[in-house]
Amino acid sequence: MAPSFWVILFNPSAPHLPLPPALVSIHLENKIPEGPVILSANGGYSWRLKIKQIDDRYCFTNGWNNVVQDIQLGFGDFLWFQPLDQSTFKMSIYCPSGCEKDLEPKGEHDGTEGVEHVDIEDDENDGVENVNIEDDESDGVENVDIEDDEKNEDDDDPFFTSTITKTHTKVLRFPVKFARKAGIDAEGMVVMKNLDGEEWQLGLHMEITHGTKRYYLRTGWRDFLRGNDLSERDECVIKLVRSEGKLLLAKITKQEWSSARQPQPSSNNPVAVVVKRKRGRPRKQQPSNKIQVAAIVKRKRG
Secondary structure (H helix, E strand, O other), X not given: OOOOEEEEOOOOOOOOXXXXXXXXXXXXXXXXXXXXXXXXXXXXXXXXXXXXXXXXXXEEXXXXXXXXXXXXXXXXXXXXXXXXXXXXXXXXXXXXXXXXXXXOOHHHHHOOOOOOEEOOXXXXXXXXXXXXXXXXXXXXXXXXXXXXXXXXXXXXXXXXXXXXXXXXHOOEEOOHHHHHHHOOOOOEEEEEEOOOOOEEEEEEEEEEEOOEEEEEEOOOHHHHHHHOOOOOOOEEEEEEEOOOOEEEEEEEEOOOOXXXXXXXXXXXXXXXXXXXXXXXXXXXXXXXXXXXXXXXXXXXXX
């Protein structure tokens, strides 16, 4: 029987939940359970799902969206699965704050106590289109549209482009549209990786400005900048990989500082060169070609 495992929910709107790769490769290889059942640790909920391979990951699917909707799972929820037998898992849910969710008993709010959700067809296409994020007012983030949209027509992973500023050396703010498209609705810890596959744990925080929730990365962000050699004026593409539930630093455009930092002299304004003289006695003036200097010859006495 497989061991207990946990998953952090990063995309509540996805119709499937990716399982840890090690769980599948070590414990479930060649023995994927047929019609696994998930039982909630409290509340009396149960769902019959399927485990299927989507891209390069095995996932809970065929009804996972019912799990999310029935118990109102949100971004950053910590899901702990305990196998009861070969095909039954007990699921405990913890909020990003660390407290376990106490679910409302199923029969008290929908009159369908003991009813099990079973989906026949696998709806792998959630209809989410790629979105270019425009500048958000008053969030202090410079965002630009991604130019090459044709390569991303079939990619439903939301992304945004941001130019690193002085503000970004401390925090990285998410555009409101990106957070909404990514299904972000709570604070918690997130994982961001670079193109080499290296991962960082970052703290996601939230503030309310003019009645609008705005999310930003703060805890661990400086370490991420240093680890990826990011500096001011560098342009970054940040993407949510839905299949993994992780953020990805998808692209970096480095800016050339050498030409920008050095002022170029104008033909109309001559530039004076200041030369520092060494300390000590002043230097002797060299004779000019126009002035003849007589030599002084000392005569010997006697």
